[in-house]
Amino acid sequence: MSPIQARKSLTFIPEYGTLPVGGGSGTGRLSYLVDPLTAIKARAAQDGSLVQYILNNTLLSTPRGLASLQPTPPDVCLVFLKTWAEEGEDRSTLLADWNSTAVVESVASVCNNTIVVTHSGGLNILPWAENPNVTAILAAHLPGTETGNSLVDVLYGDVNPSGRLPYTIAKTQEDYAFADITNSTALVTTRDPNAWQSDFTEGLLIDYRHFDYYNQSVQYEFGFGLSYSTFDISSLSVSKVYGGYNISSTPPPAKIIPGGNPTLWDVLYRATVTVSNTGDVAGATVPQLYLSLPQVPGEDPTPLKVLRGFEKVSLQPGQNTAVNFDLTRRDLSYWSIYQQEWVIAGGEIGVSVGLSSRDIKATSSIRVL
Amino acid sequence: MDMPGTIGFRAGGNSFFGGNITTAVNNGSLSEDRLDDMIKRIMTPYFHLKQDTDFPSIDPSEIPLNSFFGAAASTVAFPLGSVANVDVRENHATLIRELGSAGTVLLKNVNGALPLKAPKNIAVLGNDAGDILNGEYFSAAPYQSNPFGYGKLCLQSKQENR
Numbered sequence: 090m091s092p093i094q095a096r097k098s099l100t101f102i103p104e105y106g107t108l109p110v111g112g113g114s115g116t117g118r119l120s121y122l123v124d125p126l127t128a129i130k131a132r133a134a135q136d137g138s139l140v141q142y143i144l145n146n147t148l149l150s151t152p153r154g155l156a157s158l159q160p161t162p163p164d165v166c167l168v169f170l171k172t173w174a175e176e177g178e179d180r181s182t183l184l185a186d187w188n189s190t191a192v193v194e195s196v197a198s199v200c201n202n203t204i205v206v207t208h209s210g211g212l213n214i215l216p217w218a219e220n221p222n223v224t225a226i227l228a229a230h231l232p233g234t235e236t237g238n239s240l241v242d243v244l245y246g247d248v249n250p251s252g253r254l255p256y257t258i259a260k261t262q263e264d265y266a267f268a269d270i271t272n273s274t275a276l277v278t279t280r281d282p283n284a285w286q287s288d289f290t291e292g293l294l295i296d297y298r299h300f301d302y303y304n305q306s307v308q309y310e311f312g313f314g315l316s317y318s319t320f321d322i323s324s325l326s327v328s329k330v331y332g333g334y335n336i337s338s339t340p341p342p343a344k345i346i347p348g349g350n351p352t353l354w355d356v357l358y359r360a361t362v363t364v365s366n367t368g369d370v371a372g373a374t375v376p377q378l379y380l381s382l383p384q385v386p387g388e389d390p391t392p393l394k395v396l397r398g399f400e401k402v403s404l405q406p407g408q409n410t411a412v413n414f415d416l417t418r419r420d421l422s423y424w425s426i427y428q429q430e431w432v433i434a435g436g437e438i439g440v441s442v443g444l445s446s447r448d449i450k451a452t453s454s455i456r457v458l
Numbered sequence: 459m460d461m462p463g464t465i466g467f468r469a470g471g472n473s474f475f476g477g478n479i480t481t482a483v484n485n486g487s488l489s490e491d492r493l494d495d496m497i498k499r500i501m502t503p504y505f506h507l508k509q510d511t512d513f514p515s516i517d518p519s520e521i522p523l524n525s526f527f528g529a530a531a532s533t534v535a536f537p538l539g540s541v542a543n544v545d546v547r548e549n550h551a552t553l554i555r556e557l558g559s560a561g562t563v564l565l566k567n568v569n570g571a572l573p574l575k576a577p578k579n580i581a582v583l584g585n586d587a588g589d590i591l592n593g594e595y596f597s598a599a600p601y602q603s604n605p606f607g608y609g610k611l612c613l614q615s616k617q618e619n620r
Contacts, residue, residue: 106590118523120547124589126582133580142582149583164577169586187585196583204571208586215565224571225564232558235551239558246573248556252563315564317573 104187105144108208109236112175115210119234125169125206128237132245139163150191155199166200167244168193174210181272183214183262190216197222206240208232212256218308228254246317249372251401253314253445257297259307267291267299297446298392312377312396312445318368318406320444322376324361325451327440330415331357336457339430340418353419353431360414362442362451366404373403374444378414381439382423385432391423394441414442421457433457514546515539 107124110117126142133140141158148154155161170185170192184190185207197203197220204225207213217223227250232239242248259265268291276284294302297311333355340352348354364376378398384391398414421438422431435458443449465472482488504510518538564572582588 105585105588106592107586107588118594120545122590124587126588129580129582133577136576136578138577139579140582141580142587144583144585144588146585158581160579163579163581165571165574165579166581166583167587169582169584171586192584196581200581202569202571206586218566223566224569226566228563228565229558230561230563232561233554235555235558238555239562242555242559243562243564244572244574248559250559250562250564252561254563254565258565309565313563313565315567317567 104146107169107236108171108173108231109233110231111210112173112178114176116175117233121234123235123237125167125237125240128241129167129244132241146187146189146192150188150195154195158199162200162202164202166196166203168196168203168205170205170207170209170213172207172209172211172213179270179272180211181270183212183265183270184216185209185213193217193223194220204244208236212258214260214262215258215308216261228252246370249317249370250314251316251373251375253312253375253377253399254309255311257300257307257311258309259300259305264300264305264307268295292389293392294390298395301393301446302390307447310445310447312375312399312443313448314375314445316368316372316374318366318370318372318374320372320374320404321365321367322362322442322444322450323365324363325440325442325453327358327360327416327453327455329357329455330359331355336418336433338433338435338458339428350431353417353422355418356415357418357421357457358416358455360398360416360440360442360453362412362414363409364402364404364412365409366406369406371403371405373401375399375401376412376442376444377446379441379443379446379449380416380420381441382421383434383436383438385423385425385434387427388423388425394439394446396446514544515541517544518542 107122107126109119109122126144130140141163143149143155143157170189171187172180172185174180193203193205194217197217201222201224203220203223204227205215205217205223206227206229207215208229208231210231213228215226218226227240227243229236229240239248243250262270279285291299299305300307300310336357340350343350343352360378362376364374366372366374376399377396379394380397381394382391397416397420400412400414402410402412404410418433419431422433424430425432437454437456440453440455441449442451465474479488479493483490483493507513516536516538518540519542520536520538
């Protein structure tokens, strides 16, 4: 019997319950829990609304499993999906758990206003994202003890969402083949100490850097996230602010302190943009600064863009504000494995500021050396 | 620093540091300055959080809750308080509610689906929507086979997901 089979035979299977925290060392014992259904009932009571619910995924994915919803279709169907993640028990799929795809498709087939909420310790691919009856998707991650209230605040507009994806949601699981999930019983039982060797052959091209480099379309890109308002970015200017000697390719020698050579944190340039709320409601957005560092001959592929700054900015409707991004020596450098040092490359460095990694609103360029 | 306290949960009083630090200082291989630096880094958060004055004692429930290793296996005599159910939450409910919203990413929103406009007929669907039915995190029998109580996956179901 393999370890996985042994584990399975022991595993007690609680299917029901929202997922507010992760497992293993990432877990926490809650003092209490406000689950989504409880919070929605409380909020819906203010409007005198009917709240119908079916929490059984097997039923939901069965023909006529939604027949008990009457009157039907409801004004809105909120579907909740979860994805367990825990140290020592890796995920074997990027789909949400418990037959999630069939559940969403089943609900969307009867409800043309289906809103999907995911609770997950990491990214999920969303094969139903383009379904026209799926009208909204919220990646709520692992919200903690007030999970239901946190969600109701967003659903009813008391809080304007401003979260941004810290990863790329690609189209299919196969799109991640460059850094595939290792799912091998042989590796679990191996006694070969080299069997788990990983050479990180993707180099610097991880996540959005991979998808950008190979010009691959994705479902939702790194840095993406919608608001109930709209925002714009304009007037990018980049200027040298370092008044010292000519900037050298490598950091000047200095006594090493915690964090390394302190000159890596010298601010050499500053980028400034104007961020505006162009919509009708107050909210926050996250302008993001990406640098396009030169490809150095002999080095591994350089990503087309790397994130080097972001700020969360709250704005009233019609309001705008200046946002500064300080660019340190380290920001402008790449790590040379040959020199074992942070190095500023010769040539043009592109500067892009946008509302996601693929929604660039303003560009400029500098020559540092 | 070892975590937590000694080399292993059942390693007795052995530590990579502890007495070895004394030896290293005495034989000159470690300077007292470096030792002072190490101590400052460890003790700064202790004093910052005022753990030396008026800090809540450790909840005695900590021991049964940590039954994964068990009280008997612990090599550290934690200074447990006599009062259980110690409330150290302060305004955390407000904070975690705000953080929960802040960590939520709106990926799609068409046909003015959100924010909701007082819908009169709401369906709430899926096994992730409701309260936890199998109890919270607890690592003692009979929950031991399911140490992270709720939301635990059936591996068979994971296979069927594909």
